Amino acid sequence: xxxxxxxxxxxxxxxxxxxxxxxxxxxxxxxxxxxxxxxxxxxxxxxxxxxxxxxxxxxxxxxxxxxxxxxxxxxxxxxxxxxxxxxxxxxxxxxxxxxxxxxxxxxxxxxxxxxxxxxxxxxxxxxxxxxxxxxxxxxxxxxxxxxxxxxxxxxxxxxxxxxxxxxxxxxxxxxxxxxxxxxxxxxxxxxxxxxxxx
Numbered sequence: 001x002x003x004x005x006x007x008x009x010x011x012x013x014x015x016x017x018x019x020x021x022x023x024x025x026x027x028x029x030x031x032x033x034x035x036x037x038x039x040x041x042x043x044x045x046x047x048x049x050x051x052x053x054x055x056x057x058x059x060x061x062x063x064x065x066x067x068x069x070x071x072x073x074x075x076x077x078x079x080x081x082x083x084x085x086x087x088x089x090x091x092x093x094x095x096x097x098x099x100x101x102x103x104x105x106x107x108x109x110x111x112x113x114x115x116x117x118x119x120x121x122x123x124x125x126x127x128x129x130x131x132x133x134x135x136x137x138x139x140x141x142x143x144x145x146x147x148x149x150x151x152x153x154x155x156x157x158x159x160x161x162x163x164x165x166x167x168x169x170x171x172x173x174x175x176x177x178x179x180x181x182x183x184x185x186x187x188x189x190x191x192x193x194x195x196x197x198x
Contacts, residue, residue: 005174008142008149012127013178014099014120015074018050020173026050028169028186039064042183045170051183053077062191066180074180075099077187089188091117091181100181102129102188111138111192115185129185140185149174150182152189 004023011019025045040053049069056063063078073094080088091100100117111131119125127149131138140150151172171186173179 003151003172005148005151005172007175008147008177009145010123011121011176011178012119012123012125012142012149013181014117015178015180016120017068018178018180020175020177020179022175024173024175024179026171026173026179026183028167028171028183030167030190040187051180053183053187064187064191066184075184077184077191079191087192089191091184100184102185104192111189113185113188113192114143115140115181117181127185129189131189138189140182147174149177150185152186 013019026042027045028040028042031039031041039055041049042051042053043049051069051074052067054065054067056065063076065076066074068074075094076092078090078092080090087104089102090098091102092098100115102113102115104111104113111129113129115125115127115129117125126143128141128143129138129152130141131152136154138152139148140152141147142149153170153172154167167190169186169190171179171182173182
């Protein structure tokens with residue numbers, strides 16, 4: 001059973017339809033042998049599908065397109081190639097307008113990244129993602145008040161995961177937080193980890 005997270009004082013996110021009504025755990029599972037690159041299925045812990053991510057194998061930026069279950073294209077996650085010191089990912093709407101920026105920074109132990117965006121209510125947001133040394137877990141923290149708004153835990157759930165190098169993440173999201181944006185942060189962490197292994 002995943003730990004429950006406390007509600008945030010006001011909603012944090014862009015996609016109101018994906019604001020978590022209560023502490024919600026999502027399972028992000030990489031599709032085995034996807035022909036299009038890293039693709040993921042995202043389900044609620046109950047097994048109900050929530051989102052799907054389609055990777056693009058021919059993209060230099062590692063572009064991943066995120067769709068709701070009705071097939072609506074919500075946003076893309078891509079690496080910005082002009083940043084030499086800090087790895088930076090952008091979350092862009094289908095017309096390529098930047099919705100969120102995720103910039104990694106140096107951490108003596110573990111990993112660290114900051115996501116900046118403007119919530120649907122017009123509030124400027126800054127969330128910090130801090131991971132452990134092996135990047136098997138990370139907390140996503142609201143920089144304004146230090147509250148944990150989401151928690152990522154990387155799991156190896158079966159022998160198949162080990163055999164095929166498949167990644168599986170449990171993502172717990174606090175009530176009042178945009179689950180789709182937290183998925184974007186988790187995917188950015190996965191991309192950064194994959195890049196460091198190459």
